[in-house]
Amino acid sequence: MIGTMYSLEMECQELKKADVIAGPAATQAAALESGAIFSVFEELRFALYAAVAAITAGIGLLVKDNLDRIGPMTLIAVLALASAGCYATALRTQWQGKERSIGGDYLLLLGALIVSADLGYAESQFHWLGTEWQWYLLILAAFHGATAYGLRSRLVLCTSIAALAAWFGIEGRVATLFDAGDSPIRLGTHAIVCAGTLLVWRAANRRVGGPESFESVFENFAANIGFWGSLALCLTPGARLLGLGLLAALAAASIFKALRSGEEIFAVYGTAYVALTLCCLEAQVIKYGLAVLLLELATVVAGALLLWSLHRNAAARG
Amino acid sequence: MEFASQRGGTRMIELLPKPQQERWLAAAARFKVMRNHPWIAQRAGAWSAPSFIARCAFFVLGVVAGGLTAAVFEILYKPEALLAAGVTLLIAAEWLILRKHLFHAGVEEALWTGGLLSVVVHFLPLSGERSLSVAVALVLAVAAMRLLNSFLLTLAFAAASVAIDLAGNHRLLGEPDVAIAAGIFCYGAGAIALLLAQVQFSRPSHDHMLSWLMVIMPLCGFLWLATQHAPAIRVGAGLASGIFALAALILGIRRRTHAPLLACMASLGCVAYQLRDLTALPLKLKLIVWGSVALLAALGMDRYLRTPRRGITSRQVGEGTAALDLVQWVGAGALSPRAAPQADATFKGGGGGFSGGGADGRY
Numbered sequence: 001m002i003g004t005m006y007s008l009e010m011e012c013q014e015l016k017k018a019d020v021i022a023g024p025a026a027t028q029a030a031a032l033e034s035g036a037i038f039s040v041f042e043e044l045r046f047a048l049y050a051a052v053a054a055i056t057a058g059i060g061l062l063v064k065d066n067l068d069r070i071g072p073m074t075l076i077a078v079l080a081l082a083s084a085g086c087y088a089t090a091l092r093t094q095w096q097g098k099e100r101s102i103g104g105d106y107l108l109l110l111g112a113l114i115v116s117a118d119l120g121y122a123e124s125q126f127h128w129l130g131t132e133w134q135w136y137l138l139i140l141a142a143f144h145g146a147t148a149y150g151l152r153s154r155l156v157l158c159t160s161i162a163a164l165a166a167w168f169g170i171e172g173r174v175a176t177l178f179d180a181g182d183s184p185i186r187l188g189t190h191a192i193v194c195a196g197t198l199l200v201w202r203a204a205n206r207r208v209g210g211p212e213s214f215e216s217v218f219e220n221f222a223a224n225i226g227f228w229g230s231l232a233l234c235l236t237p238g239a240r241l242l243g244l245g246l247l248a249a250l251a252a253a254s255i256f257k258a259l260r261s262g263e264e265i266f267a268v269y270g271t272a273y274v275a276l277t278l279c280c281l282e283a284q285v286i287k288y289g290l291a292v293l294l295l296e297l298a299t300v301v302a303g304a305l306l307l308w309s310l311h312r313n314a315a316a317r318g
Numbered sequence: 319m320e321f322a323s324q325r326g327g328t329r330m331i332e333l334l335p336k337p338q339q340e341r342w343l344a345a346a347a348r349f350k351v352m353r354n355h356p357w358i359a360q361r362a363g364a365w366s367a368p369s370f371i372a373r374c375a376f377f378v379l380g381v382v383a384g385g386l387t388a389a390v391f392e393i394l395y396k397p398e399a400l401l402a403a404g405v406t407l408l409i410a411a412e413w414l415i416l417r418k419h420l421f422h423a424g425v426e427e428a429l430w431t432g433g434l435l436s437v438v439v440h441f442l443p444l445s446g447e448r449s450l451s452v453a454v455a456l457v458l459a460v461a462a463m464r465l466l467n468s469f470l471l472t473l474a475f476a477a478a479s480v481a482i483d484l485a486g487n488h489r490l491l492g493e494p495d496v497a498i499a500a501g502i503f504c505y506g507a508g509a510i511a512l513l514l515a516q517v518q519f520s521r522p523s524h525d526h527m528l529s530w531l532m533v534i535m536p537l538c539g540f541l542w543l544a545t546q547h548a549p550a551i552r553v554g555a556g557l558a559s560g561i562f563a564l565a566a567l568i569l570g571i572r573r574r575t576h577a578p579l580l581a582c583m584a585s586l587g588c589v590a591y592q593l594r595d596l597t598a599l600p601l602k603l604k605l606i607v608w609g610s611v612a613l614l615a616a617l618g619m620d621r622y623l624r625t626p627r628r629g630i631t632s633r634q635v636g637e638g639t640a641a642l643d644l645v646q647w648v649g650a651g652a653l654s655p656r657a658a659p660q661a662d663a664t665f666k667g668g669g670g671g672f673s674g675g676g677a678d679g680r681y
Contacts (some may be wrong), residue, residue: 007518011345020357021349028636029349037576037626039635043640044620047583049649051613056653058605065602102632103620109650110613116655162654204667214569217647264368265640275379289391297386304379304425311368 041102048106056113064267072125079118086111090151100151109155112144116159117274119143137167149210154217159200168194170225191229192246198222199243200262201244207253223266226250227273234281247277268311275303334466335365335421342365346523371641374423380428388436396636400440407433422467423524431461431470436444443619451481466523468530475531476538479504482540497542504539505558508532512566512578529577533584534595535644537564542587556592558586 012033016026031037063075070078090108092269093100100108123129123136144160168190202218205211227250235245254270257263279296286292342361343350347369351358368376370444384407391403414420428475436456458474461467461499483500511531519525536559543555563585568577590608598608623632 008345008348008522009339011341012349013347014349015345015357016358017574020351020355024637025349025616032635035574036629037635038630040579040619040623040630041634042639043576043579043583043647044616044632046580047612047616048620049646050587051609051616053649053653054605054609056611058602058607058609060636060655061602062606065600076475101620101624102634103617107617109653113653120655154647158647158650159654162651165651166655175371178385216643220647223653249654263640265371265644268371272375275382279382284651290390293386293390293393297390300379300383300386304383307372307379308368313370 005076007033007035029040033312044102048103052106052110052113055110056117059114059117063117071119076122076125077117077119078268080112083114083118086114086145090153094151100153101192105153105155108151108153109159110157112147112159115143116140116163131193134167137163141167147165148214152211154213157214158221161217164197165221165225167195168229170194184232188229188232188236188239188243191225194220195226195229198225218265220265223250223254223269227269227277230275231277231280234277235284240281243277244281247274255310259313262314264311264314265295268312269309271307271310272304276304327470332363332365333416333420335363335419339365340421340466340521340523361446364668365421366419367422368424376424377428378424381427383425384429384432392572396463398440400436404433404436404438404440407436409433422465425595427461427465427467427470430465431458434461448481448484451477451484455481462527466521466527468523468526470525471492472530472534475504475535479538497546501539501542501555501558504535504542505562508535508539508562508581511535512562512569512581515569515575515577516573532566532577533581536585537588537626538582540591544588544591552592556589559588559592563589574629 009030012021012026012029014022016030019030028037032039036318053081059079063079080297090100090104093104109163118139119136123133127133129135141160141163144156144163148157148160169187170191191318198218202222205214205218228245230243230247233239234242251274252255254266258265258267258270260273278299282292282299283294286295334340339362342358343365346355346358347367367373382624382658384403387407388403391399391406395402400520407429411426411433412425414426414429420426435454438453438457439450444530453486455474458477461473462471465551479500483497483504485499515525515528515532519528540555540559543558544552546552546555550636563582566578566582566585569583570576592606597604620632623630626632626633
């Protein structure tokens with residue numbers, strides 16, 4: 001992941017001469033390799049994320065600690081103003097017909113996160129939804145979803161999906177899966193329903209001509225949430241068969257997607273999640289030590305072989 | 319390595335891809351050319367390397383397979399389990415490299431490292447943490463050289479710093495002098511990597527090794543020194559990180575390479591941490607103020623470099639990296655609050671930690 005210092009300029013020129021890479025891509029690659037162009041996009045993205053994370057964490061602590069001193073209305077108003085400022089920048093860029101930069105993207109994300117904190121805080125103070133407080137997460141998901149479409153932002157779409165997953169009771173932490181108390185079936189079922197909802201959303205996005213770039217966001221979140229859900233079901237004695245069925249269906253869908261689109265990450269989901277789930281299941285069901293170890297080893301080796309064969313297949317198809 | 323062939327003549331066993339072959343593998347990945355494109359296949363030889371995402375998955379599967387193999391041998395050949403498991407893993411890894419021509423595929427890296435570690439631990443006298451940390455450092459270094467793996471080499475250096483800290487039977491994270499020695503070792507390793515990176519290496523993997531070292535080792539050095547509370551050490555650690563950040567920034571811009579810039583950012587983070595007591599502001603305000611400063615600086619940089627300045631631009635050039643996009647989406651989702659607050663005392667926005675809403679609101 002760390003950037004490289006060697007130059008592949010010579011190789012680039014040879015590839016260009018042989019027409020293996022051509023057109024603007026070749027010119028761009030040559031410029032990058034020779035150092036004529038140097039993009040600090042990834043460095044900026046990292047810095048922006050760190051800054052937004054720090055501000056969001058600070059706001060979280062501020063909201064938690066300073067209720068009495070500041071007062072709820074003041075705090076809600078200040079947070080609303082701050083988020084409005086962030087949204088205004090994105091709206092201005094949109095109205096001017098300009099392309100939003102990476103900085104603008106993260107400023108918009110910050111605005112969305114402040115709205116989330118603000119709305120959560122307002123709900124905690126005024127209890128507008130009473131015992132049905134969890135619906136605020138769905139409202140938040142809808143608001144962020146609408147903003148994501150209005151401003152064409154994948155980052156805001158991610159916050160919308162996170163709010164939707166939270167509404168379904170999915171926390172996004174591995175520990176909860178193994179420490180779900182008496183409700184692993186509910187956790188698993190909710191995760192599966194959430195994944196299904198995301199796939200329906202993706203289909204609707206395609207049907208209404210929504211941004212194509214949103215599709216991969218839906219697919220990745222749906223795959224991960226779905227696989228964790230089936231893992232939770234597989235580890236629950238009363239729901240193993242259902243979990244295994246869903247696991248097989250998800251694995252088949254992921255692998256099919258990987259083969260069709262060439263996106264290797266789905267081959268990884270389809271093999272690694274299955275191997276992990278089966279290993280956990282085998283350890284839970286089979287009591288004899290050596291047998292379970294050998295079976296788990298065979299499962300992992302089979303998973304690796306399948307992934308390798310999918311990788312070769314994808315490489316052959318390009 | 320040449321061997322006599324049954325048909326007469328010699329048969330070549332390639333322990334590693336040649337530098338040129340490795341460069342073509344790297345070129346295929348960077349320019350998004352199919353690895354089995356005849357042009358690439360002809361130049362890369364029989365070697366194959368999966369993508370970064372697949373490599374990570376294979377590495378995890380390799381680690382699990384290695385652990386399970388060790389557990390099986392533990393049941394079957396208890397007294398010699400580690401040796402038997404280690405030899406088996408090494409044979410499997412070498413078979414994958416020499417026969418299947420896997421290079422940087424993840425699985426052979428996990429098996430090779432795990433195998434050598436098992437063998438060494440089997441022969442290692444149980445004389446304490448120090449010999450173990452030295453052995454681990456050596457195993458990781460040997461594995462890094464055999465596999466040309468930058469991550470393992472960085473771990474080897476980190477383990478060596480632990481060995482330095484433990485030298486003289488000091489306890490881990492013990493006396494200030496020892497931590498200084500470990501810290502200086504780490505900063506030194508980072509600085510040497512930064513200087514050595516001026517050399518143009520023919521192998522991309524050698525370059526990756528220096529990149530990892532220059533980013534991670536100053537962080538390790540800082541972590542050693544950050545555990546010490548003496549004011550002089552705190553100032554020294556902050557200064558060392560500041561100087562390293564400045565040097566990395568200058569060299570990164572001059573050479574137009576990413577690793578020194580990342581090293582600069584990581585070291586700047588260390589400086590920011592050391593300056594935490596500069597003001598009496600509470601943590602929440604520090605986070606908001608310094609986060610806003612960082613945000614404004616990044617936005618300013620983004621705006622300034624939107625029009626390329628001497629070829630440096632903030633715009634994305636070419637296609638993005640799928641793995642980084644995925645990390646970004648997960649990161650954005652992780653920052654979102656995951657539950658509704660019910661009681662004022664437990665509310666925590668912006669990545670608050672309590673459980674989700676779900677059907678009943680129980681958390």
